[in-house]
Amino acid sequence: MAIEIKAPAFPESVADGEVAAWHKQEGEAVSRDELIVEIETDKVVMEVVAPEDGVLAKMHVQEGDTIASEQLLATLEQGVAVATPAAEDSTAEVPAIDAAAQEDVAALLGPAARQLVEEHQLDIGKIAGTGKNGRITKEDILKHMKDTASAAPVTAAPVPEPAAVPDVPLAPTGERVEKRVPMTRMRAKIAERLLNATQETxxxxxxxxxxxxxxxxxxxxxxxxxxxxxxxxxxxxxxxxxxxxxxxxxxxxxxxxxxxxxxxxxxxxxxxxxxxxxxxxxxxxxxxxxxxxxxxxxxxxxxxxxxxxxxxxxxxxxxxxxxxxxxxxxxxxxxxxxxxxxxxxxxxxxxxxxxxxxxxxxxxxxxxxxxxxxxxxxxxxxxxxxxxxxxxxxxxxxxxxxxxxxxx
Missing domain, CATH: 3.30.559.10 (Chloramphenicol acetyltransferase-like domain)
Incomplete structure (x- = not known):
């Protein structure tokens, strides 16, 4: 039996909301009252839970989508069991992908994983994929790089001759990291209200x-x-x-x-x-x-x-x-x-x-x-x-x- 999961009814003061995070994905089993998705409004974050036990059959909206009051979010198949092969042997090693399948696997790499492979010129045939259907995830690549670095032989570096201290300071060599993230809906609303308070009073x-x-x-x-x-x-x-x-x-x-x-x-x-x-x-x-x-x-x-x-x-x-x-x-x-x-x-x-x-x-x-x-x-x-x-x-x-x- 299919059950529709809808967004909560928003009060008049809230025009719409935004899908903040999905806690379940399509095909996953859910229990009654288990958190499925969070909806962020201008004032609060609302939690939407499963009305019954079942399987999340279809997600009708994605993270970041703007939704209206009582809009359809997902469809739940009540009482359907799902197989979890990963749970059968979570410790089993996933075999490395052979060279003949590298092109197929490369096409299945996500943007983050593909960027790491290209930046470090990695051989994907030597990386074990733990994702769905053997996909290589970003975590797989980071683990492979860490294991490779720890296995590399350590050689003593030659002691250089003392160099003269320059008269001018050296330029910093560390990375100048910047991170750009979108402002949350709640933070944007807070900023708007504070700005209005200073301008309109x-x-x-x-x-x-x-x-x-x-x-x-x-x-x-x-x-x-x-x-x-x-x-x-x-x-x-x-x-x-x-x-x-x-x-x-x-x-x-x-x-x-x-x-x-x-x-x-x-x-x-x-x-x-x-x-x-x-x-x-x-x-x-x-x-x-x-x-x-x-x-x-x-x-x-x-x-x-x-x-x-x-x-x-x-x-x-x-x-x-x-x-x-x-x-x-x-x-x-x-x-x-x-x-x-x-x-x-x-x-x-x-x-x-x-x-x-x-x-x-x-x-x-x-x-x-x-x-x-x-x-x-x-x-x-x-x-x-x-x-x-x-x-x-x-x-x-x-x-x-x-x-x-x-x-x-």
Missing amino acids: AMLTTFNEVNMAPMMALRSKYREKFEKAHNGTRLGFMGMFVKAACEALKRYPEVNASIDGNDVVYHGYQDIGVAVSTEGGLVVPVLRDADFMSVADVEAAIRDMGLRARDNKLTIEDMTGGTFTVTNGGVFGSLMSTPILNPPQTGILGMHKIQERPMAVNGEVVILPMMYLALSYDHRLVDGKSAVQFLVAVKDLIEDPARILLQL
């Missing part, structure tokens, strides 16, 4: 610094009890900063608003985006109604989103919306930066590295763990006064964490 950044000593003392005092009480959830700084941001956003609603054409949309809720770095690029999953979440809930949600982002498990819905964003460059050692807005949001809070610095306290010099805070905002909607007061509110809440609980 009146972005401005204001800075302040916060004394982290009270927060660090609170964390040190309750860390173990917090972890035991909340099923292993660790007490970090992000949870407190998200809660502080929620409280400050209630006081300065324009920082939590967005611009829609000639209208200003004030949001009566706080959906906080948390920037997460992945190998594919920066993604911003959203904490819905973060103002109603406890610190433990925020910490657990951030950890879960980080793990799912690492494994490409985030969905479009996880990253849709958001009224404000918090990003922490301090985990990478950044001392100060100017975060870029995530339109249509009008504000983003940047956290940074905690650095001990000498500070003047009551006329005395004291060493304190300080962190620079940065608030980038859209000056079209948010005035400088509101931006500065918002950042001061976050600073006051962090320096006296009891205010977060008491909403003072």
Whole structure:
């Protein structure tokens, strides 16, 4: 029985996708829920799995093809067994190809393998092919070259007479390697959004610094009890900063608003985006109604989103919306930066590295763990006064964490 495997249904915000990688090829057996192909969109990488056990009969699209929502990707023959001769004797040696068959084999060489043969003037008749039907792969050629080099007799090189040191430096003899790869769909979209944010908003950044000593003392005092009480959830700084941001956003609603054409949309809720770095690029999953979440809930949600982002498990819905964003460059050692807005949001809070610095306290010099805070905002909607007061509110809440609980 033939089963059609189609692309997932894309949301309205995603026009199309691209076939990122096939994990199975035609004729290979697949198991139910086994990963078959990955689809990369502007925001996430979607995984398509096998609906039933069977054999991948036909691939209708190739890697790099652009596909539409619910487009046919492949056909699966349900319940058909496939023979795997390679598995019968994986250790058996493949005989070398005789000279009479060299022309036929040369015609079957792939581009990479053919290039290696031509560059190094190799005799393909002496190379054992391990590919399908005895084909010679690139790995076969590299192994042959390695074995040949190791088998070559080593002769002592004659000791040359000392040469005079030239007056001018010699030109470098090492290879100047360059690698050109196409930009991934997600990286291209990130680049486009960042460029639009700088060109289409009146972005401005204001800075302040916060004394982290009270927060660090609170964390040190309750860390173990917090972890035991909340099923292993660790007490970090992000949870407190998200809660502080929620409280400050209630006081300065324009920082939590967005611009829609000639209208200003004030949001009566706080959906906080948390920037997460992945190998594919920066993604911003959203904490819905973060103002109603406890610190433990925020910490657990951030950890879960980080793990799912690492494994490409985030969905479009996880990253849709958001009224404000918090990003922490301090985990990478950044001392100060100017975060870029995530339109249509009008504000983003940047956290940074905690650095001990000498500070003047009551006329005395004291060493304190300080962190620079940065608030980038859209000056079209948010005035400088509101931006500065918002950042001061976050600073006051962090320096006296009891205010977060008491909403003072």
